[in-house]
Amino acid sequence: MKIIQIKRKTVVEKRYSIKMGELITHVTYIKKHILGLPVKTLYKYRKTYYGEVKDCSDCILFI
Known part of the structure; x- marks a missing residue:
């Protein structure tokens, strides 16, 4: 088993x-x-509908 992993x-x-x-x-x-x-x-990042990769800092988590 590895000690440090990136998932x-x-x-x-x-x-x-x-x-x-x-x-x-x-x-x-x-x-x-x-x-x-x-x-x-x-x-952490998100993909748009057009395939662009954006950072999550411009969107607020909606509860």
Whole structure:
């Protein structure tokens, strides 16, 4: 078993953008795991309908 691993996971989330309103999108999280436990989120991004990759900082998590 490896001590340090980098894992990628895609989840469907509801986000809110000022320009588009409520948005349901696939968000990909890249996390660092030590001994199988998640330690830190290195990067998170989302893909648009047009295939562009954008950072999640411009959208607010919609609850």
